[in-house]
Amino acid sequence: MSPVVSPLGVPNVPWCPSHIPPAVPNVPSEPIVPFCPQCPCVPCCPLAVRAVPNVPLPSPVSLCCPCCPHCPQCPQCPHCPRCPHCPCAVPAVPSVPNVPIVPDVPIVPSVPVLSLLSPLSPLSPLSPVSLLSPMSPVSPMSPLSLMSPMSPMSPVSPMSPLSLMSPVSPMSPLSPMSPVSPFVPIVPFVPIVPDVPRLAHGGAIATLIDTSLGTLALAVAGRVVTANLSIDYLAPVPLRSVLLLEAFLQRRQGRKLFLGCDLWDAEGTTLHAKATGLFIQQDPPKEAARGGDSGR
Ligand SMILES: CCCCCCCCCCCCCCCC(=O)SCCNC(=O)CCNC(=O)[C@H](O)C(C)(C)COP(=O)(O)OP(=O)(O)OC[C@H]1O[C@@H](n2cnc3c(N)ncnc32)[C@H](O)[C@@H]1OP(=O)(O)O
DSSP states (O other): OOOOBOTTSOBTOOOSGGGSOOSSTTSOOOOOOOOOSSOOSGGGSHHHHHHSTTSOOOSSSOOSOTTOTTGGGOTTGGGOTTOTTSTTSOOOOOOOSOOOSSOSSOOOTTSOOEEETOTTOSSOTTOSEEEOSOOOOOOTTOOOOOOOTTOTTOOOOTTSSOEEOOOOOTTSOOOTTOSSOOBOEEEEOOOOSTTSOSBOOHHHHHHHHHHHHHHHHHHHHSSEEEEEEEEEEOSOOBTTOEEEEEEEEEEEETTEEEEEEEEEETTSOOEEEEEEEEEEESSOOHHHHHHOOOOO
16 A cells, blocks of 8 residues: 555645544544545545646546545545545535525524534535535524533534534523523534644634624624634644534624623533624614614
């Protein structure tokens, strides 16, 4: 077998997730998949396909993986965790041409939605965040529920890209004025960038936080943009760890929504980050635009 070469041309750096031991002791590891000299997992990744733009996609179509130019020679491709066509991979995103940053229709953040740092999405392989669920109309005041990081109800699967644990519950009505409003995505970080320390990138964490806060703001006020985001990184996030993000609306002042969040490990024992964000409502209803301050 020829030596493994990373996308950056650095040999013998087994960055493939199949070869990285689990960073979190309690998270079961993925099955070890032997490297294939034709396809050391890297070509299975849409990022790698992008990196080799002149490599035509293989034909005929009877491939295990149309994303992988080496797939016909690679018996491992169907089992590569990076392959969107692999049975163990993330469900493919429906073919939507573009995912708006802020959807026109507010969504219920209780639907499984986010694939953080997933290179698997055919929607946008380079996008750190992919939308995996259809959008559902919802009242901006729709009640959401709070799920504690400690909740035994959390079916966290370290193999899934994300489980979003905010089922709609009449038990916990979300008021825009509520100091604690609930939005709790559960996200395992997976490595997509080779040759980096096995810690989650701060920018990726920021993306997670921005998207989560933005989703909560979206549920409360419709179209929003981030005006300010402030993050305190308190403890490193190991790759492959599973996280809980608890977001809450602190206050609302006219078009301004002040939100905060805590990023925990799956057990709710380590606080990895705290953040606050200011989101500005876009195209507010006329009464809001006139009167303004519904907050404190
Ligand atoms: C996990 C599950 C996933 C599910 C999957 C869902 C997918 C769906 C995800 C949706 C969630 C997307 C979340 C990402 C959202 C972005 O990342 S958006 C992209 C990043 N943000 C931007 O590009 C914004 C760029 N900036 C701007 O457009 C404008 O500067 C702004 C922010 C809209 C403000 O401009 P403006 O509308 O003219 O408002 P302006 O009068 O200047 O300011 C309004 C008020 O805000 C204040 N303000 C404005 N900026 C600031 C600031 N930086 N600091 C403090 N105060 C400020 C002003 O002082 C003013 O206050 P008041 O005088 O009214 O008291």
